[in-house]
Amino acid sequence: MLGLKSKSLAADKSDKIGRVLVFVYLVLFFCFLVLPLFALMSKSMQNADGAFIGLENFAVYLKDPTLFKSFFHSLFVAFVSTVIVVFLGFLYAFALQCTCIPYKGFFKVISLIPLLSPSILAAIALVYWFGNQGVFKDLLLGNSIYGPIGIIIASVYWTFPHALMILSTSLSLSDARLYEASDALKASKLRTFFTVTVPGAKYGIISTTFVVFILVFTDFGVPKVIGGNYNVLATDIYREVVGMQNFQMGAVISIVLLVPALLAFAFDQFFRKRQASQLTSRAVVYVPKPHKMRDTLLLCYCLFITILVLLMLGMAQFGALVKFWPYNLSLTLSHYNFEVAGLGWDSFYNSIRMSLWAAFFGTVIIFIGSYLIEKMRSDKSLRDVLQMIALMPMAIPGIVLGLAYIFFFNMKDNPLNFIYATMIILVINTIVHFYTVSHLSAITAIKKLDPEFESVSLSLKVPIYKMFFRVTLPVCLPTVFDIFIYLFCNAMTTVSGVIFLYSYDTTLASVSSIHLDEQGDVAGAAAMAMLIVYISFLVRGVHTIVSTFLLKRAQAWKNI
Amino acid sequence: MENTSSYLSTKKLSKFFGEFLALDNVSIDINAGEFVCFLGPSGCGKTTLLRCIAGLEVQSSGAIIQNSEIISGLPTSQRDFGIVFQSYALFPNLSCFQNISYGLENLGWNKKDITKRVEELLSLVGLSDHTKKYPSQLSGGEQQRIALARAIATSPNLLLLDEPLSALDAKVRVHLRQELKNFHRRLGLTTIMVTHDQEEALAIADRIFVMDRGKIMQSGTPEDIYANSRNPFVANFIGMTNFIEGKVLNKNVIEIDNKQLDFIGHGYTKGTKVLVAARPECIQLSKKTGKNIFNGTVVDVEFLGSFLRIYLETSFMPNQRLIIDKPMIGVFDKSTAIGDVLGFTMSPTYLNVYECEE
Numbered sequence: 001m002l003g004l005k006s007k008s009l010a011a012d013k014s015d016k017i018g019r020v021l022v023f024v025y026l027v028l029f030f031c032f033l034v035l036p037l038f039a040l041m042s043k044s045m046q047n048a049d050g051a052f053i054g055l056e057n058f059a060v061y062l063k064d065p066t067l068f069k070s071f072f073h074s075l076f077v078a079f080v081s082t083v084i085v086v087f088l089g090f091l092y093a094f095a096l097q098c099t100c101i102p103y104k105g106f107f108k109v110i111s112l113i114p115l116l117s118p119s120i121l122a123a124i125a126l127v128y129w130f131g132n133q134g135v136f137k138d139l140l141l142g143n144s145i146y147g148p149i150g151i152i153i154a155s156v157y158w159t160f161p162h163a164l165m166i167l168s169t170s171l172s173l174s175d176a177r178l179y180e181a182s183d184a185l186k187a188s189k190l191r192t193f194f195t196v197t198v199p200g201a202k203y204g205i206i207s208t209t210f211v212v213f214i215l216v217f218t219d220f221g222v223p224k225v226i227g228g229n230y231n232v233l234a235t236d237i238y239r240e241v242v243g244m245q246n247f248q249m250g251a252v253i254s255i256v257l258l259v260p261a262l263l264a265f266a267f268d269q270f271f272r273k274r275q276a277s278q279l280t281s282r283a284v285v286y287v288p289k290p291h292k293m294r295d296t297l298l299l300c301y302c303l304f305i306t307i308l309v310l311l312m313l314g315m316a317q318f319g320a321l322v323k324f325w326p327y328n329l330s331l332t333l334s335h336y337n338f339e340v341a342g343l344g345w346d347s348f349y350n351s352i353r354m355s356l357w358a359a360f361f362g363t364v365i366i367f368i369g370s371y372l373i374e375k376m377r378s379d380k381s382l383r384d385v386l387q388m389i390a391l392m393p394m395a396i397p398g399i400v401l402g403l404a405y406i407f408f409f410n411m412k413d414n415p416l417n418f419i420y421a422t423m424i425i426l427v428i429n430t431i432v433h434f435y436t437v438s439h440l441s442a443i444t445a446i447k448k449l450d451p452e453f454e455s456v457s458l459s460l461k462v463p464i465y466k467m468f469f470r471v472t473l474p475v476c477l478p479t480v481f482d483i484f485i486y487l488f489c490n491a492m493t494t495v496s497g498v499i500f501l502y503s504y505d506t507t508l509a510s511v512s513s514i515h516l517d518e519q520g521d522v523a524g525a526a527a528m529a530m531l532i533v534y535i536s537f538l539v540r541g542v543h544t545i546v547s548t549f550l551l552k553r554a555q556a557w558k559n560i
Numbered sequence: 561m562e563n564t565s566s567y568l569s570t571k572k573l574s575k576f577f578g579e580f581l582a583l584d585n586v587s588i589d590i591n592a593g594e595f596v597c598f599l600g601p602s603g604c605g606k607t608t609l610l611r612c613i614a615g616l617e618v619q620s621s622g623a624i625i626q627n628s629e630i631i632s633g634l635p636t637s638q639r640d641f642g643i644v645f646q647s648y649a650l651f652p653n654l655s656c657f658q659n660i661s662y663g664l665e666n667l668g669w670n671k672k673d674i675t676k677r678v679e680e681l682l683s684l685v686g687l688s689d690h691t692k693k694y695p696s697q698l699s700g701g702e703q704q705r706i707a708l709a710r711a712i713a714t715s716p717n718l719l720l721l722d723e724p725l726s727a728l729d730a731k732v733r734v735h736l737r738q739e740l741k742n743f744h745r746r747l748g749l750t751t752i753m754v755t756h757d758q759e760e761a762l763a764i765a766d767r768i769f770v771m772d773r774g775k776i777m778q779s780g781t782p783e784d785i786y787a788n789s790r791n792p793f794v795a796n797f798i799g800m801t802n803f804i805e806g807k808v809l810n811k812n813v814i815e816i817d818n819k820q821l822d823f824i825g826h827g828y829t830k831g832t833k834v835l836v837a838a839r840p841e842c843i844q845l846s847k848k849t850g851k852n853i854f855n856g857t858v859v860d861v862e863f864l865g866s867f868l869r870i871y872l873e874t875s876f877m878p879n880q881r882l883i884i885d886k887p888m889i890g891v892f893d894k895s896t897a898i899g900d901v902l903g904f905t906m907s908p909t910y911l912n913v914y915e916c917e918e
Contacts, residue, residue: 012635012636012637012638013637014637450647450649452645452647453649455614455616455636455643456643456645456649456710457662458616458635458636458637459614459636459637459639459642459643459711460642460663460710460714461637461663462662462666463637466666470651470654470662471651471653474653475653555653556694557652557654557694557695557696
């Protein structure tokens with residue numbers, strides 16, 4: 001007789017592999033994200049001997065006026081920087097997307113320069129411009145650049161491209177029909193701007209606000225270099241942990257830093273979902289028409305921003321080459337001999353090695369992970385958990401993640417203890433720290449593939465993993481390259497994630513730059529920061545060449 | 561109905577998506593070499609049934625038998641079928657040749673045999689000179705034919721087509737459905753096509769399974785389903801039908817609006833409320849009066865080339881218009897105008913009568 005009872009379907013070989021991989025990813029996420037954060041939380045509730053004392057540490061924190069003050073400092077600089085960046089970024093994005101100014105490609109490249117440099121580069125440049133021996137010290141009218149002013153200017157500089165990318169996207173999605181309707185109703189250009197352009201970019205502006213706020217609120221490098229005595233949460237964590245060996249208080253401050261970041265992240269996710277639903281109807285792409293006065297004004301504005309960006313970069317470069325600022329302005333390469341500081345070029349090579357590893361393994365892990373989440377047929381609930389965890393790193397400040405890693409991997413009875421103070425932990429930390437953005441772009445690329453590719457392949461008896469290499473990967477190659485570059489550049493420039501994790505053998509360029517600055521060798525710090533800029537430029541350049549020539553051949557099917 | 565020699569059958573197949581019952585005890589039999597259509601409105605379960613047969617969805621209960629073997633427990637890759645999707649799902653980075661040879665390469669064929677087979681298939685679908693082109697360089701119809709060639713490359717014994725014509729322009733669609741039929745005639749491959757287009761199903765299928773809400777509402781040849789629709793859903797979904805409410809007066813007579821209509825009795829008891837289904841082309845205009853003759857007022861007339869469609873308002877169909885298709889033979893008949901009162905008659909042989917559900 002035929003069995004009419006439900007028969008569970010025997011799994012395809014491909015399904016079995018997928019299942020094992022999903023399990024592996026869950027284990028990895030637990031080991032390298034969830035458990036370290038748990039270790040951080042439990043540390044915040046322990047005394048120096050490791051006994052559980054509940055929220056006592058938090059009570060101590062709240063009673064300490066100097067510590068508590070840092071919280072408001074962080075809020076203040078983050079708030080002011082965000083307001084400035086959103087305003088400047090919106091104007092710039094508007095000029096690029098909604099006007100007819102010339103040289104848009106040039107201005108776009110200029111605006112991305114800060115992405116290629118570590119955040120401390122701007123702080124170092126500011127020291128040369130406005131520091132105690134700065135060129136324009138007098139412009140500050142007696143105020144010191146070391147403090148909120150310096151933090152805000154440097155933060156505005158390095159978060160500008162982040163803001164610009166989100167704002168440009170949201171402006172590029174504006175619907176031409178609304179502009180036509182506004183024109184037909186005889187609205188003035190200014191009125192159109194405030195009734196069509198700004199509301200259309202509303203969610204972009206909200207999202208930018210949250211993203212920039214989190215970036216500045218949790219940043220470590222800039223306040224470390226130019227904060228002076230103006231303490232913020234991230235520098236407090238560093239001082240408690242490195243300076244005072246008070247790990248418990250470090251953990252407490254980390255949580256104080258983490259909670260607002262998580263909240264901002266949650267709000268951002270909420271608004272992003274709203275925007276996604278707003279975009280489902282098909283809009284007509286807006287093509288701007290020339291408008292002489294607007295275009296001239298905005299061209300001047302873009303030139304102004306360009307000059308500011310180049311002044312920052314140029315001054316850092318100049319400072320790195322000058323013999324003895326400001327007394328002997330003759331040029332020398334001696335600051336690139338990092339031997340003086342006892343660090344040498346090793347940290348630079350370490351950075352490149354670390355960045356290559358992180359970019360390579362990160363790209364592989366992130367792309368396969370996104371594919372599993374998006375295309376597996378079974379274990380829906382497990383995949384939902386994976387997706388949720390994959391979004392988490394975006395909300396976790398680098399310095400918090402780094403501290404969590406110390407607590408977790410430095411435990412003596414942790415079998416993973418062996419990676420502590422090695423290159424491996426730096427690579428893993430970097431991949432996890434920058435996971436989310438890459439993950440989301442991989443998901444977007446994979447979502448564009450026909451959902452039936454897997455079905456067709458199975459019907460032709462070709463296993464999914466073969467199809468993955470034959471079709472999925474080649475089709476998504478541009479995204480894979482983008483992820484690689486994104487991870488590489490971020491690994492080169494990051495400070496906050498790795499400041500606690502390097503060892504004597506694994507110092508990194510960005511960290512060295514901070515230490516050089518700490519030792520008073522600002523020129524050395526500038527030279528090291530500039531090295532990072534060169535290598536990032538070089539890699540970007542190679543990427544451009546690869547994508548214009550190699551990709552064109554590999555993706556011949558696209559350009560017909 | 562139970563046919564032990566059938567090539568493919570499902571036994572009491574059910575499928576739940578959470579709480580939603582997508583397939584409700586579906587038992588069907590398909591003979592070797594048949595061209596079968598699953599026809600129904602969207603959400604009726606036709607695609608789910610096809611995907612269960614392919615192993616792309618897992619049934620909640622029931623069994624699927626192919627070639628005397630229970631396949632419902634086998635994974636997709638171990639089942640014997642080729643499939644063409646509505647989107648064709650051609651691999652964009654592979655040329656036509658590579659798309660078609662995709663399954664063959666994995667079988668370990670040598671290059672020469674693969675080339676021979678692919679060329680054979682390309683000429684079968686009439687695209688021999690498209691070997692090196694990529695899918696994006698082909699028209700929708702050409703893409704569909706490449707997808708078809710790819711699906712049968714490994715010589716499966718069953719071909720599944722999931723709305724293969726829906727993405728095409730109306731004219732191309734008509735052309736390609738004839739090609740599909742020719743194709744089937746030449747290869748004799750057992751074929752199942754899912755479609756929501758009743759005209760397509762009528763034109764192409766040897767047998768149609770009409771589905772609604774996860775159930776098979778009727779199966780049979782196109783002619784059978786059209787002429788002897790077993791229930792109001794089928795009568796309404798296939799072609800056009802006028803539904804007229806009435807009451808059984810005696811064995812062969814229905815009372816409608818105090819008038820009598822002859823019908824071929826189904827053994828309904830006296831007083832049963834029934835629904836009379838009459839196709840527009842089966843209603844004849846008549847100048848007589850008396851039994852089997854009804855009246856209506858013309859509210860609209862459409863000239864549709866080969867026939868005239870007349871919309872009537874009648875006393876017994878308060879919320880609907882009665883539709884009569886009158887063939888246009890010879891010159892255009894201008895005698896029908898809005899406001900005319902027309903008499904018409906319905907012949908018992910062309911009527912279907914259903915018991916009203918209370």
